[in-house]
Amino acid sequence: MWDQFIYISIICVLLWTLSSGLYLTKGYKKYASSITIIGVLGMAYFIISLWMELDRPPLRTLGETRLWYSLFMPIIGLIAYYRWRYAWIIIYSLIMGIVFLMINVMHPENYQKALMPALQSPWFVPHVIVYIFSYALLGGSALIGLKGIFQKYVQHKEINVLYMADNYVYIGFGFLSLGLIFGGLWAKEAWGHYWTWDPKETWALITWLAYLGYIHIRHYLPKQKTFHTLVLSGSFILLLICWFGLNYMSSGLNSVHTYSN
């Protein structure tokens, strides 16, 4: 089945690139979603065929898990689009879907690279997907925060963009909470306890608390916009430490999230 993967990938990449363009084009948005869905159906067809060929759910190898990302990213992106009408979030989901396809195309060895037993869990895919969405939305909010700082300190204008970030933060925070809780539920099954202050967990909690603080500050101190922009950008820095920086910190060395073997 993997020999047909390249064709499915090309079809999906073309369809999703086309629909991304259409989402940005006035008058054509209604076609964009149909084209996205055709790509999704193509992915679903591939996964089902692979499932039947393998006679087991394709969740055993790295390459197989990435197929599910490419399936679910556009689906959740579409739902988010219909709920919120943010063209960028559906385009982002499609791009991420494409990225995961490309990773598989370029690293075929991943098709056969089995996940270590602790990772063989139904929580793997949902845990990663909700974090991808969360980071996208919070990243979007951080950019708005930067724009606010720019307005205040460079243009010396009133900050007037923060309301745009509000929904991003709420939705992103919702996904962030789901990621944290899914991680806990998974940890209970795999390692015996839902919370062990593993360095990655600690930093995920730091990120979560920072956005929790932002939400409350923003909600209850609505006039302090300069402060909001600073907290928003600062929170994203904590998120980046959690995401990438941890691998470089001495306290992060023993994390179960470093799969050095």
Add this chain to the structure above:
Amino acid sequence: MSNLLNLSPKQLYNYKVALVVHIALLLLGVILQNLFPRLTLTAIKYPFNVYFGLGYFNLLLISFLLFRKSKVVVWFCSIPASIVSILFVLFYTILLGFIPQTEVSNNKVYTFLGLHQITQSIPFLLVMFFFLTALGFVTLKRTIPFKKSNIGFLMNHFGLWLALLAGGLGSSDLQRLKMYLPYSEVVFTAQNQNDETIELPFAFELQKFKMEVFPSNIALFDKQKGEFIPSADNFFEAKTGNHQKILNFNIQVTQYLPEAFKGEDNVYLTSNEIGSTTASYVKVIIDGAIKEGWIGAKNKYQNVQTLDLNNQYALALLPPEPKRFASELKVYTDNGDPEIMEVDVNHPLSIKGWEVYQFSYNDKLGKWSNYSIVEIVKDPWLPIVYFGLFLMILGAFYLIWKGKDQKIIKQ
């Protein structure tokens, strides 16, 4: 800072009070900790943690109902208390993120402040206790009187409150024990973290430790570039009868031995002795010509065996990847005959209120390990924590669906 925050004098006063209260809590915590170094949360065990939890809940509820208008309750429900509390919990968690946590520390400042074991330290517990109390009061404020529009708020706030309270109070009743299980020995005790032996209401006898692997993959190696060729068809399972075309090589697996040793003339023979590896006999058709021979995977005891196809390419067998670590156990309980059960990574067993996890084995011997270690966990408070988390999941969906209600922002 006050200029940046643009606060009214009254707001500023409330923030200052919250700040002073937190600093006082930290000082009190440090003093208590150094006066009573053994005082930790885990000192309150069942049933006292249940009494404490119920008493605490009732105290919150009664003080809210009776003194709702009092200065203290109003202040606990206030925004400054919430925000300062969140920031202090955040501050402490950031310390946790930077300071490596150890049982003892050479750093005297850390020891004095309890920073080497933050989650057990009294200042941290007091900060968390304040957080919980403020969260509790805020939850009550939105619950009484009940309004439908508060449902999302309540799922998030009450869910977090419940999960934190149950998780915190339950930590003293959480037992995580290790059972060392050599072959064919009935074990009815386990060791806790302090190496004390605990007797159990069941016994295990290790029947077999299983380390199962997936079949090895065959891959084409580019000798000149020193890498495996990146093609969609490269890497296929070396099962007997499998065949695959990579580049212009028609590869056929005639035989696959999951456990083998290399004998004379590079011929592999089946053997499940310690150190055995995977091997395949392969036939490769290259432009009509046939090349065949054994290939074998490398492990700690045996070298890799490849098959040269031409000047550029060789066929190799990759070391198999682990599929599962599991222990087959004979389980003795007082209700009837012993039962055979299997405990697998990611698939714990439930026996008499304990969860059983595959934890470790003798990794020097790998699948020939002469023992298995299982971890057994009892967490009677888990259902309450999970109920809180379940509410938070619903609350998260609510946030995702509703977003931020712009009407509420008083611009």
